[in-house]
Amino acid sequence: MAIASYYTPTHVLMGKGAYKEVVNELKKQNATKVLIHYGSDRIKKNGLLDEVVSLIEESGIKTFTLGGVVPNPRVSLVRKGVELVKKENIDFILAIGGGSVIDSCKAIGYGSLYDGDVWDFYSQKATPTACMSIGCILTMAAAGSEMSDSSVITNDEGGLKRGCNTDYCRLKFALLDPEYTYSLPKYQTACAVVDIMMHTIERFFIKGTTLAFTDNMATALLRTMVKFGPIALTDPTNYEARENIMWASSVSHNGFTGFGNSWRGDWACHQMEHELSGMFDVAHGAGLSAIWSTWARYVYKENPKRFAFFGHEVFGLELTGDDDKDANAAIDKTEEFFKSLGMPIRISDFGITLTDDQLEELATKATFYGKRTLGSFMTLDHDRIKDIYTLAR
Amino acid sequence: MAIASYYTPTHVLMGKGAYKEVVNELKKQNATKVLIHYGSDRIKKNGLLDEVVSLIEESGIKTFTLGGVVPNPRVSLVRKGVELVKKENIDFILAIGGGSVIDSCKAIGYGSLYDGDVWDFYSQKATPTACMSIGCILTMAAAGSEMSDSSVITNDEGGLKRGCNTDYCRLKFALLDPEYTYSLPKYQTACAVVDIMMHTIERFFIKGTTLAFTDNMATALLRTMVKFGPIALTDPTNYEARENIMWASSVSHNGFTGFGNSWRGDWACHQMEHELSGMFDVAHGAGLSAIWSTWARYVYKENPKRFAFFGHEVFGLELTGDDDKDANAAIDKTEEFFKSLGMPIRISDFGITLTDDQLEELATKATFYGKRTLGSFMTLDHDRIKDIYTLAR
Structure with a gap:
């Protein structure tokens, strides 16, 4: 039988107000410029996005935001994220959302450390050898992407949906606040x-x-x-x-x-x-x-x-x-x-x-x-x- | 309620021959000089110790061995380990054994990055702020020290047995070979x-x-x-x-x-x-x-x-x-x-x-x-x- 492997380096914190640990966790990772990636308007309406941006900025860490992730996240937005990371020398990616947002972050993480097009990893033309550091504030419990080695991206052209699994994309931390799933x-x-x-x-x-x-x-x-x-x-x-x-x-x-x-x-x-x-x-x-x-x-x-x-x-x-x-x-x-x-x-x-x-x-x-x-x-x-x-x- | 935390960064590999992954895992950790710490004669008699030393040496990584760990591991041996690590500039500690050996390694890991006496951490005179990188080949399944944040050491003088728990000592990898527990x-x-x-x-x-x-x-x-x-x-x-x-x-x-x-x-x-x-x-x-x-x-x-x-x-x-x-x-x-x-x-x-x-x-x-x-x-x-x-x- 093959040798079994278990590797879950992600630090998980769960509870009411867990998201407030974000600055602490970012400091541990020596983050200085953070891309905050998100999808739904839900976190804008309930104030979470603004609060998290304020918390991080007040700590002296610079933030950049990129919203618009949709379910079955698109490679077109991933490419925009990669561009932003490379242009601004961003050193950490923070997802606020659920599996789609985290998967999009993982793809940005791969693509930002790669000279070719990120879709290469999903079409199996290339294999990732590294990924940027990623953390998340989870506002939806479903995909389990916060602890998994997988990400799934959809190519806008042709509707191909493809996965890429490596240990490189395992998150550094995941902040789970069950109250944010009420809505x-x-x-x-x-x-x-x-x-x-x-x-x-x-x-x-x-x-x-x-x-x-x-x-x-x-x-x-x-x-x-x-x-x-x-x-x-x-x-x-x-x-x-x-x-x-x-x-x-x-x-x-x-x-x-x-x-x-x-x-x-x-x-x-x-x-x-x-x-x-x-x-x-x-x-x-x-x-x-x-x-x-x-x-x-x-x-x-x-x-x-x-x-x-x-x-x-x-x-x-x-x-x-x-x-x-x-x-x-x-x-x-x-x-x-x-x-x-x-x-x-x-x-x-x-x-x-x-x-x-x-x-x-x-x-x-x-x-x-x-x-x-x-x-x-x-x-x-x-x-x-x-x-x-x-x-x- | 307090915020719940789960943090198990240890890469676990389990199966027949899992110990052979040791070189691969040491390379991932950029180990160059490894202290191999062990206890019982069991791993000498069954040839495991010699085989592991050979595997590692052949890969170009230098090894130092320190045996003699006993159940309820003693701070006196830990002090010897600390001395050896400091003298030889050892950069990784490998346990071969069970909980006592791993706990002894954790204590050596704390003590080697500390100027005072390692017992300070167990008598609560000081709190660790760092620990060396540790891995293990597990030959006994009991204490769970291979994934835990805890170590327990006994002071030879007075028979005091004390624990120290921090996330710093979480192992980098743990190789679990069930066959080595047969004996x-x-x-x-x-x-x-x-x-x-x-x-x-x-x-x-x-x-x-x-x-x-x-x-x-x-x-x-x-x-x-x-x-x-x-x-x-x-x-x-x-x-x-x-x-x-x-x-x-x-x-x-x-x-x-x-x-x-x-x-x-x-x-x-x-x-x-x-x-x-x-x-x-x-x-x-x-x-x-x-x-x-x-x-x-x-x-x-x-x-x-x-x-x-x-x-x-x-x-x-x-x-x-x-x-x-x-x-x-x-x-x-x-x-x-x-x-x-x-x-x-x-x-x-x-x-x-x-x-x-x-x-x-x-x-x-x-x-x-x-x-x-x-x-x-x-x-x-x-x-x-x-x-x-x-x-x-």
């Missing part, structure tokens, strides 16, 4: 719950062996989400729900819930979703929910026991001993849970009617034009991927 | 199981609030130990048991199982055990086992529900609804489990008969001669501490 719209909260769960689910369903300890941790995380996800939807200012979800979002994608397993994860659903949101700009969590149960029913026969175990541990389903039946009950239950959050469970739930040409295009793009297969639990080639898109239609 | 004697393995469990138990029983997510993680870790601890005892070369225990040892003391709780932990049992092993040189895990159930029965009335929950989640005990009864059942069950591992559950099980003078001395030392109380779940002053030592006698 997230219900739909976004539901998407977040799915996304957080999927980061662990992708690591749970693999071919080969898993570490028992990691299985226990993974299912404990998922149970926590099943409990607090619905509470956050009906009671958005429930601090307990928000803090549990927020910390789960970080842990779910920092590698912990896959440690010691024989594969890094399956990730077929993520990669199929990337094509979907690249083409239609749907929310990532919703896209995952629209695909997962179809994927699960397509692949479960590879190891029905694993799905049965999942249903038992995560949802407390009683095991009948008939693995096939138990596996299907687990899939039904998960689908039902996603639906109860108001999430789509088919692509048509978005109001999208996929044409045959689009199905073919999605499958072709997902394989990088025939250059890769997807998945680990079941290896998916172009035809199987197209099958799943078709069944999920 | 641990049964008694040491049992001590390790208790020690690992206690690092989470100390964080679980506190006054105030805990994060639900963290409760789920803590109990999942403890269930893993309850399953694999006995397997490692009866089948020492069971790889699955050894790898689960090894990773649990790191996670149990890196802060994860206490994250977001309103107190850093209780630690009364640890501090009472420190006095016991300082006086009698008993194994740390065994000392904890000899005290815990007495402590638990003494304090449980502060929050019987918490103990009932513990018994239900960790041992699957059915809840009767009578919290007092359920709490006692949980304590009985835990005591029984420790006993089943061959661990002492009273101080007399060591063959030690504590005199009244010794009880008074233990209680006095535990309070730092009246300068502190112990515990969080229940605050323990000198008289209560003496009560518990007396009841555990």
Whole structure:
């Protein structure tokens, strides 16, 4: 078996007012010129952006701001960030926002230390060898990018959405203030719950062996989400729900819930979703929910026991001993849970009617034009991927 | 509530042959002169020490070796290490061994960057402001020092055993090779199981609030130990048991199982055990086992529900609804489990008969001669501490 690796150097601080630690953390990093990168107007309206800028400026550190990050962050804005960093000799990047903003920061961090075009790293034309120092004030708990090694960027031309994973982009610090997630719209909260769960689910369903300890941790995380996800939807200012979800979002994608397993994860659903949101700009969590149960029913026969175990541990389903039946009950239950959050469970739930040409295009793009297969639990080639898109239609 | 902090910068690699990554990791740290610090003859006999020295020397990095670390590592040897580091301009410290060796390395790391005597940091006369870079090849899974911020050193004169906790001493890397724990004697393995469990138990029983997510993680870790601890005892070369225990040892003391709780932990049992092993040189895990159930029965009335929950989640005990009864059942069950591992559950099980003078001395030392109380779940002053030592006698 390969050697398992766990590397999460990010200093996480969580609590009410955690964002006020920003100056302290920037000083530790010897930051002198900071790019503050953000997306939504939410942090302008609630005053967070202004307060953070003031705190930092008062400490003698210079700030530059660049807003406008959108969900499925665009390489065009990343290029603007790279230009700004190079022009102003900026030495630290601070994200205020969620996964999209952090991913955009990571891409700026790579691009600023590179002479070529940053998209090279996402189109696999080049591999990063360094990244600038990055920190974040997290105002949305979902992607887990604050502790992960991954970033996903969309190319404005052609709608290609591609990831780049390296340890260089691991954040120096992440300040988690659950209160700043109170104002997230219900739909976004539901998407977040799915996304957080999927980061662990992708690591749970693999071919080969898993570490028992990691299985226990993974299912404990998922149970926590099943409990607090619905509470956050009906009671958005429930601090307990928000803090549990927020910390789960970080842990779910920092590698912990896959440690010691024989594969890094399956990730077929993520990669199929990337094509979907690249083409239609749907929310990532919703896209995952629209695909997962179809994927699960397509692949479960590879190891029905694993799905049965999942249903038992995560949802407390009683095991009948008939693995096939138990596996299907687990899939039904998960689908039902996603639906109860108001999430789509088919692509048509978005109001999208996929044409045959689009199905073919999605499958072709997902394989990088025939250059890769997807998945680990079941290896998916172009035809199987197209099958799943078709069944999920 | 205070702001929760999680900081585990240590790069962990676990698997068969993980120790071979040592050169790669040392290069990443730009190490040029490495002090290899170790304890037992086990790594000499099995050839690990020689192999590691060869690997490192062949890579062009210079090595210096210093053996002789004993359980409850002594400040006298630490001072020798500091002298060697200063004399030879050593720039990296590599531990090969378990918690005692790593703790000794941490103390050398502090002392080498300090003009005064290293014991100042343990007697709270001074606070460290820096530590040298440290890595380890772990050959014993117990103390969790490989990811923790703590080190515990014993002063040869007077048998004082004292801790020092700072983030400066967090290791750069930890190489975990479960096969190297096969040869641990049964008694040491049992001590390790208790020690690992206690690092989470100390964080679980506190006054105030805990994060639900963290409760789920803590109990999942403890269930893993309850399953694999006995397997490692009866089948020492069971790889699955050894790898689960090894990773649990790191996670149990890196802060994860206490994250977001309103107190850093209780630690009364640890501090009472420190006095016991300082006086009698008993194994740390065994000392904890000899005290815990007495402590638990003494304090449980502060929050019987918490103990009932513990018994239900960790041992699957059915809840009767009578919290007092359920709490006692949980304590009985835990005591029984420790006993089943061959661990002492009273101080007399060591063959030690504590005199009244010794009880008074233990209680006095535990309070730092009246300068502190112990515990969080229940605050323990000198008289209560003496009560518990007396009841555990």
